[in-house]
Amino acid sequence: MKLFRGAPVLLAAGATGLLLVLPAAARQVHEAMAAGAQQAAVQAEASTAPSSYWLSDLDWVSATGSWGPVERDMSNGENGAGDGSPITLDGKVYQKGLGLVPSSKIGYDLDGRCSRFRAVVGVDDEVDQRGNGGSVVFQVVADGKKVFDSGVRYGVQWSPTVLSTTTGSLEVDLDVTGVETLELVTTPWLDGFSNDHADWADARVGCGERP
Numbered sequence: 001m002k003l004f005r006g007a008p009v010l011l012a013a014g015a016t017g018l019l020l021v022l023p024a025a026a027r028q029v030h031e032a033m034a035a036g037a038q039q040a041a042v043q044a045e046a047s048t049a050p051s052s053y054w055l056s057d058l059d060w061v062s063a064t065g066s067w068g069p070v071e072r073d074m075s076n077g078e079n080g081a082g083d084g085s086p087i088t089l090d091g092k093v094y095q096k097g098l099g100l101v102p103s104s105k106i107g108y109d110l111d112g113r114c115s116r117f118r119a120v121v122g123v124d125d126e127v128d129q130r131g132n133g134g135s136v137v138f139q140v141v142a143d144g145k146k147v148f149d150s151g152v153r154y155g156v157q158w159s160p161t162v163l164s165t166t167t168g169s170l171e172v173d174l175d176v177t178g179v180e181t182l183e184l185v186t187t188p189w190l191d192g193f194s195n196d197h198a199d200w201a202d203a204r205v206g207c208g209e210r211p
């Protein structure tokens with residue numbers, strides 16, 4: 001049998017087939033191709049990983065509030081537009097988010113492009129020591145179905161003898177894979193909207209492409 005340089009070496013032949021040993025050069029080519037395929041797979045995975053989009057940077061379909069318009073990246077403040085302060089919950093300042101007074105509903109068309117929704121909700125520190133510290137319920141509605149309910153969240157409750165702490169901020173982390181319409185619903189609970197300065201701090205969605 002005549003062997004050519006670089007050609008596979010026939011070691012054995014039997015009923016079940018042939019056993020070939022690749023020469024070093026061919027093995028290096030094979031390993032390089034495998035490494036290239038692995039690199040391509042990693043790059044493909046990276047390119048399809050969701051990107052994070054702040055809800056305050058996206059266009060909403062509709063947004064309503066009870067004491068002035070919904071504010072982007074600031075607390076509600078008073079009933080004028082743009083008169084809020086940096087969003088602050090439990091002393092922590094958030095650069096991004098939505099500030100409002102309920103009843104409020106903010107709707108977004110996600111068009112099934114997103115997989116995750118996250119936010120931190122609570123009553124903004126700007127209502128501290130005004131008396132009644134506010135009481136708010138935060139809900140998330142996906143395609144008409146309620147998928148999150150915070151229960152009542154209080155701001156600082158003041159009385160002549162007691163200044164209690166708030167119920168604190170609450171992290172929200174939801175799977176919204178395939179959701180077409182996302183609504184952030186905020187209600188004043190049972191006692192009206194006095195001092196209900198509500199924040200959806202750091203509200204964001206993770207999406208394959210911008211919704």
Ligand SMILES: [Ca+2]
Binds near residue numbers: 068076077078083084
């Ligand atoms: Ca305002």
Ligand SMILES: [Ca+2]
Binds near residue numbers: 134135191194196
């Ligand atoms: Ca209330």
